[in-house]
Amino acid sequence: MRISFAILPLAATLAATGLSAQSQVTARQIIERIKSHTGGSWTEPTVDTFKAGSPDTPVTGIATTFAATFDVLERAAASGHNLIVAHEPTFYNHLDETTDLKADPVYQQKLKFIEDHHMVVWRFHDHWHSPAMARDGILEGMVAALGWAPFQSTRNQSLFVFPTTDLAALATQAQQRLKIKALRVVGNPQEKVSRVIFLPGAAGADRQIAALRENGVDALVVGEAREWETVEYARDALAQHRAKGLIILGHVASEESGMIRCAEWLKAFVPEVPIDYMPAGEPFWRP
Numbered sequence: 266m267r268i269s270f271a272i273l274p275l276a277a278t279l280a281a282t283g284l285s286a287q288s289q290v291t292a293r294q295i296i297e298r299i300k301s302h303t304g305g306s307w308t309e310p311t312v313d314t315f316k317a318g319s320p321d322t323p324v325t326g327i328a329t330t331f332a333a334t335f336d337v338l339e340r341a342a343a344s345g346h347n348l349i350v351a352h353e354p355t356f357y358n359h360l361d362e363t364t365d366l367k368a369d370p371v372y373q374q375k376l377k378f379i380e381d382h383h384m385v386v387w388r389f390h391d392h393w394h395s396p397a398m399a400r401d402g403i404l405e406g407m408v409a410a411l412g413w414a415p416f417q418s419t420r421n422q423s424l425f426v427f428p429t430t431d432l433a434a435l436a437t438q439a440q441q442r443l444k445i446k447a448l449r450v451v452g453n454p455q456e457k458v459s460r461v462i463f464l465p466g467a468a469g470a471d472r473q474i475a476a477l478r479e480n481g482v483d484a485l486v487v488g489e490a491r492e493w494e495t496v497e498y499a500r501d502a503l504a505q506h507r508a509k510g511l512i513i514l515g516h517v518a519s520e521e522s523g524m525i526r527c528a529e530w531l532k533a534f535v536p537e538v539p540i541d542y543m544p545a546g547e548p549f550w551r552p
Contacts, residue, residue: 289323289324289325289537289538290323290324290535290537290538291320291321291322291323291324292315292318292319292320292321292322292324292348292385292387293320293321295324295327295348295535296315296320296387298534298535299350299389299531300392302530302534303392303393303395303397303398304395304397304398304399305395305397306397307392308391308392308395311391311392312354312359312360312361312388312390312391313387313388313389313390313391313392314387314388315385315386315387316333316351316354316355316356316361316386316387316388317355317376317379317380317384317385317386318347318379318380318383318384318385318386319385320385322347322348322383322384322385324347324348324385324537324538325345325346325347325538326341326344326345326346326347326348326538326539326540326541327346327348327349327350327528327531327535327538327539327540327541328340328341328344328346328348328349328350328540328541328542328543329350329351329389329524329525329527329528329531329540329541329542329543330349330350330351330352330524330542330543330544330545331351331352331353331517331520331521331524331544331545332351332352332353332354332355332517332545333349333351333355333386334545335374335375335378336545336546337349337351337543337544337545338375338378338379338382338384339378340543341384341543342378342382342384344541345539346539346541346543347382347383347384347385348384348385348387348538349384349385349386349387350387350388350389350524350527350531351386351387351388351389352388352389352390352393352403352520352523352524352527353388353390353516353520354388355375355386355388356372356375357372361388389527393523393527400422401422401523402523402526402527402530403465403466403520403523403524403526404422404423404463404465404523405523405526406522406523406524406525406526406527407463407465407519407520407522407523408463409522409526410442410443410522410525411438411439411442411443412442413425413463423462423463423464423476424460424461424462424482425460425461425462425463426459426460426461427458427459427460427461428459429457429458429459430457430458430459431454431455431456431457431458432450432452432453432454432455432456432458432483432484432510432512433450433454433455435458435461435484435486435510435512436448436450436512439486439512439514443514443518443522445514445515445518445547446547446549446550446551447515447547447549447550447551448512448513448514448515448518449512449513450510450511450512450513451496451499451500451503451510451511451513452484452499452503452509452510452511453503453508453510456483456484456508456510457483457508458483458484458510459483460481460482460483461482461483461484461485461486462476462479462482462484462485462486463485463486463487464476464485464486464487464488465487465488465519465520465523466487466488466489466516466519466520467487467488467489467490467516468487468488470490470491470494470495470498473485473487473490473494473495474494474495474498477495477498477499477502477509477511482509483508483509483510484509484510484511484512485499485509485510485511485512486512486514486519487511487512487513487514487519488513488514488515488516488517488518488519488520489513489515489516489519490511490513495511496511496513499511515547515549517545517546517547517548518547521544521545524542525542527542528540528541528542
């Protein structure tokens, strides 16, 4: 059953939260604070820009999320959160280019919902991963969710040295802790692993294959990989009896907890409005 949401004027939305347009901080002002807290100069060009809505909209609440999916937008609007800080694109491509989507009904309905509910969507990708931060925000959140902090290398934050286990056990642990439905693995389930590299999201074939190639690395954990690139490299390594494993968590599962960390980080310097994490959720299911 589909949930209906009333379209309220912004003044009514603010009144319901006990705020006024005159006293309320705007989306633009909050983003300027974010920029000043990223630990270095703001790098241009970047995909970390406003994707929809007016930057001068008074903010009633902030929702951090992996992606501003239609479902996330509905839940955010219902709870009074009108600034969406999303890690990934809103309109289905890396640069959020919408020229070819103008007549698309899915795009039109999504944009209309944002406009009708006085929402603003801003992407926080490049600088949340930035080396200027004390730690990569996504990786930090994911390490906490996985419970891998005690095994993280102090010299390479992507490297983890575990007590020797096998590939199947490592994959099962990750699946259970992140509640993943559609995790996939390439490699011998009984292969012993200890030194593991974790690259959340879609780091690209060059970085992924270089990580697998590295001497002493037993397995690579990623969010997603093109099946004709990194996956085939891992399959050939397996056929050559090289002790290399590849665990594919799914892009959402490999980064969502990083946006939980983002909500916690924002609360330290945005006290005026409620800030909550809203899960986008894994899009896949097993029959």
